[in-house]
Amino acid sequence: MKYSAIISAFIVAVPLSLFASEPSAFGAGDLTSPDPYGLTPNEEVILKTKKELKKIEHKSKSQESQLDSLRERIDGLQSIIESLSRKAHNNKVNLEKLKDDENRSLTNMSEYEQRLAESIEENSKKIEEMKSILLETTTELEKNYVTKDDYNRLVRRFNNFKSLVSKELKTGGSKSSHSSKSNKLSSAELAKLAKKNFDRKYYTKAIEEYEELIARNYKPAYAHYMIGEMKYRRKNYAEALTYFKKSSQLYSKASYMPTLLLHSAIAMDKTGDKAHARKFYNAVIAKYPNSKEAKEAKRLLAKL
Numbered sequence: 001m002k003y004s005a006i007i008s009a010f011i012v013a014v015p016l017s018l019f020a021s022e023p024s025a026f027g028a029g030d031l032t033s034p035d036p037y038g039l040t041p042n043e044e045v046i047l048k049t050k051k052e053l054k055k056i057e058h059k060s061k062s063q064e065s066q067l068d069s070l071r072e073r074i075d076g077l078q079s080i081i082e083s084l085s086r087k088a089h090n091n092k093v094n095l096e097k098l099k100d101d102e103n104r105s106l107t108n109m110s111e112y113e114q115r116l117a118e119s120i121e122e123n124s125k126k127i128e129e130m131k132s133i134l135l136e137t138t139t140e141l142e143k144n145y146v147t148k149d150d151y152n153r154l155v156r157r158f159n160n161f162k163s164l165v166s167k168e169l170k171t172g173g174s175k176s177s178h179s180s181k182s183n184k185l186s187s188a189e190l191a192k193l194a195k196k197n198f199d200r201k202y203y204t205k206a207i208e209e210y211e212e213l214i215a216r217n218y219k220p221a222y223a224h225y226m227i228g229e230m231k232y233r234r235k236n237y238a239e240a241l242t243y244f245k246k247s248s249q250l251y252s253k254a255s256y257m258p259t260l261l262l263h264s265a266i267a268m269d270k271t272g273d274k275a276h277a278r279k280f281y282n283a284v285i286a287k288y289p290n291s292k293e294a295k296e297a298k299r300l301l302a303k304l
Contacts, residue, residue, distance in 0.1 A: 002081050032232075035043070038055050042233065042262070046183045055145075064289070070284070077133060080126075081127055084123045084126055084127050085099070085127065085292060087123055088120055088123045088124065088127070089115050089211075091119055091120050091123075092120065093199070094116065094150075103191060175280070176193075182208075182212050184203060184210060187213060187216050188218075188220035190209055190213060190218075190303060191213060191219065193209055193224075194206050194213065194226070196210035197209065198226060198229075198230065203230040203233070203234065206226070206230060206275070207227055207230055210223040210224075210226050210227050211223075211227070220250055221247050221250035221251035221254060222251075222256075223249070224243045224244075224246045224250065225243070225247040225256055225260055226249035227265070228240045228241075228242075228243030228244040228247060228258075228260070228263075229241045232244075232263050232266075232267060234268070237267035237268075237270050238267075238271065238272050240264075240267050241267050244260050244263065244264050244267075248260060258284060258288045258291045258293035259293055261280060261283065261287075262281075262284050262293040262296060262297055263285065264280055265271065265277050265280035265297065265300075266300065268280060269300065269304070274304055278302070278304055280302060281297040281300060281301040281304075284297040285297050285298060285301075
């Protein structure tokens with residue numbers, strides 16, 4: 001996984017000023033980024049399919065340009081063939097006329113017949129060569145050309161996949177909204193229940209309850225952080241980064257920011273993004289030097 005050049009420049013050059021705008025430090029789940037990271041499995045499939053579409057689109061445009069060039073060559077070959085055919089036909093006509101011309105001597109007629117016969121034979125050979133080249137060109141086109149129907153079919157499959165994923169995400173995010181028990185509770189009561197289930201490690205229930213709180217817009221920054229923590233504990237690091245990012249965007253001065261940033265660094269570390277994990281460890285140490293999170297960041301940084 002990779003981060004944008006802006007993130008790298010900020011962390012390397014001014015680690016202390018990075019956290020003056022902490023929300024911008026996270027780009028997890030951003031499919032529009034040149035180098036997206038922190039993607040969910042569904043987002044990874046969408047990104048992969050988009051890349052395949054771009055490759056096919058590029059290949060299609062390249063082949064279309066080649067086709068235009070080949071079509072011009074084919075048109076030229078067909079013109080030559082037609083010209084040679086007309087010439088051969090005219091020669092045959094002239095030969096027939098020559099045979100009927102009583103005013104020409106037998107010797108001259110024989111010589112002219114021979115020249116015409118040789119010319120006809122030469123033209124016939126050229127026509128056959130042109131036909132062979134035309135056949136080879138046509139075969140090559142049929143073998144390599146990606147038709148518009150194939151391309152449009154893949155586009156439709158991709159759009160259908162996006163639609164299904166969108167429906168799935170909407171359904172997953174609205175499960176708690178349909179819970180009659182949750183709807184009967186006030187937001188404050190639901191928040192207490194969600195925290196209680198979190199403490200008991202009933203993460204499935206807690207996630208649904210925090211999603212409901214997000215839908216109600218009740219302390220959404222904290223709700224996103226808590227869901228991120230549960231995703232993190234379940235080792236769903238890519239999804240955890242997505243929720244941590246949103247939480248920091250909503251409220252970058254929360255008391256849980258040291259933990260959020262440390263766990264973000266660990267998530268990056270666990271998914272193999274060592275370079276950026278190191279930068280986030282250093283950022284935690286620089287911003288919160290006396291915290292337990294900074295101490296842990298130093299310990300983990302030493303292992304990299």
